[in-house]
Amino acid sequence: MKRRFSSIRYLFIRSHISGLFITTVTILSILLSIYVLFSPEWLSPAGIFLFIALYAVLGLVISIYTGFTSSGNMKSRLDSISVLITQFANGNYSSSVRFEEDDEITRIGKELNELGKKLLDQVKSLQRMADEKSEFARTAHKSAVIEERQRLARDLHDAVSQQLFALTMMSEAAVKQLEKNPDIAKSQMQEVAAAALQSQTEMRALLLHLRPVHLSGESLPKGVKQLISELKQKSQIDFKVSISDDLILSETIEEHVFRIIQESLSNILRHAQATEVKIDLSIRSKELFIHIRDDGKGFDVTNDTERKTSYGLKTMRERSEELGGTFTLRSNIDEGTYIDIRIPC
Incomplete structure (x- = not known):
């Protein structure tokens, strides 16, 4: 209510009432002065x-x-400017406003239209740079493969190798306890099974990274669906994918989006402990919308240490921004994780 009465329309009304009050006091003062000084009969x-x-x-x-009534036109024009700014914030830089009046608000509208054109040119420039970067990436494929192998080797050593070593130790301990203390042996074998499941999950996530960096000539919808089909055979996660088969994007955007989805699925397999994953890709108002959701354990996004150490999240954000898009992450502990990406196309 307080916000409503502070709007431009009520500011106009208050200014009229203030003028009325001053005029009324002035007339009253004049009439009383005439009455006191001259005492005319008619007054x-x-x-x-x-x-x-x-x-x-x-x-x-x-x-x-x-x-x-007089504030209606101004309020309408200010609302149009507010909507335009919101469109710019959401990445829709092709929006504009048109006013017939020749005043300060019209000048502001024209300046915002020019700003939108400049931002749109910058997005096109970013996408052009992404195309050039993609070409450069193809020529540097060998060095990228070596770097990826080194990273996978580190991951294998830090995760799967250590878990397999722990499995060996726990298995040997369980064998020794099998005849003496069957209950302890049973508990240890349950721990072995849980550790083996975790190792299997880690290995699936690492194998996911071994897929080709590029789509190898396939369209984005077909590549994503093949990726999901393979994961369905290797995990118990329920995947729900919504993507149009006639989705037409540039080659650079398709490759970046495919890698973003691949990276997000790898994170889900390794960390989320999810049972359901939903992926939506759609085109609306000349923008590509990407929504990825899981029902896993989530994490605290306000924890700077946890967020900054996530290599996968950093990579996804960088790929989105390279295309002039926006990357939004929402997550709460025990409430899953939501990723929303908007890319101008």
Whole structure:
């Protein structure tokens, strides 16, 4: 309510009422001064206050009406500018406003239109640079393969290798306890099974990274669906994918989006402990919308240490920004994780 009465329309009404109040006080002062100094017969105290009362009531009605109507055009134009700024914030830089008046608000609208054109040119420049970067990446494929192998080797050593070593130790301990303490042996074997499942999950995530960096000539919808089909055979996660088969994008955007989805699925396999994953890709208002959701354990996005150490999230954000897009991450502990990406196309 307080916010409503602070709008431009009520500011106009208050300014009219303020003018009415000043005018009423001025007229009352003049009439009282005439009455005190000259005491004319035609002027009486009752007549003065009756006139002032009628003037104030009529002026109040007129002030409210004129303030409400005269501010309508300005409010409409300011709302249009507000919507335009929101469109810019959401990455829709092709939006614009048109005003017929020749005043300051029209000048602001024209300047915002020019800003939108410049931002759109910058997005095109970013995408052009991404195309050039993609070409350069193809020529540097061998060095990228070596770097990826080194990273996978580190991951294998840090995760799967250590888990397999732990499995060996726990298995040997369980064998020794099998005859003496069957209950302890059973508990240890349960721990072995849990550790083996975790190792299997880690290995699936690492194998996911061994897929080709490029789509190898396939379209994005076909590549994503093949990726999901392979994961369905190797995991218990329920995948729900919504993507149009006639989705037409540039080669660079398709490759970046495919890698973003691949990286997000790898994170889900390794960390989320999810049972359901939903992926939506759609084109709306010349923008590609990507929504990836899982029902896993989630994490605290306000934890700077946890967020900054996530190599996968950093890579996805960088790929989105290279295309002039926006990357939004939402997650809460025990409530899953949501990723929303918007890329101009």
